[in-house]
Amino acid sequence: MKRLLAGIAHFRKKIRPGYRETFAKLALGQKPDCLFVACSDSRVVPNLFASSDPGDLFVIRNPGNIVAPGGPGGKSQADESEAGALEFALLRLEVPDIVVCGHSECGAMRAICGDLSLEGAPNLQSWLRHAENALRLPPHVEFDTRLPRHNLVAQANALAQLENLRSYPIVAESERRGRLRLHAWYFDIAMAEVQAFDAESRRFMVIDEAHARRMIARLVRRK
C-alpha cells in the first residue's frame, strides 16, 4: 500500500494540475476507443504501453484475460459483471473495437498448462476452464515455436477468447453488421512489446511504427 499512497500524493501534487482540463471534460461523458480485455497481472499496463489517456480505454481485467462464454438468452455462463461490462461497452458506449490482450509469463496460462498448482483455489480452477480450449493450439496459426509452451498457450488463449466473445449475440450481430472488430493481442513483458495477431500472415506481429500504420489504414478502409 505504501507505493500506492505515495503515488496518489505525487499525482495530486505534480501530475493532476496538467490533467484538470481533461478530467473536467471527461466528467461530462466518455467515448472510449475500444473495450480492452486484459489479465489482472500487475505487469500488464495498457495505459503505459498504449500511451493512452484517461477516457481512451474501457477495461475488463481478470485472471487470464478470459471472457466466460454466453449461454441461452445471451447470459454469461460464469460472470455477469463481465458480460454486463460487455453490454455497456457495446450498447451504451458503442465501442467499435474489442481487444483481448494476453501476455507472456501469465500465471493463469501456466496453471492451465499444469505448471502451477491450483490447490485451495476452487474459484480460480473453475474460472480457468474457460481458457482450456487454448491448450489445443489452433493449426491455422503460425506460432513462434521458440516460445515456451505457456506463452504459446497465452497467444492461443487471446484468439480463443474472441470465439467466447462471439458466443454473445450482441457481439456476433455487431460484427456481422460491420460495426465491431475483434482483435487478439499479446504483451511480451521481457521485451515490453505488444504484438497483434495478423489474419493475413496468420502470425502475431510486433506493433511497431510501420505495422501500426498498416493496421490503421486497414481500419479506415473497413469503416
Ligand SMILES: [Zn+2]
Ligand atoms: Zn496473466
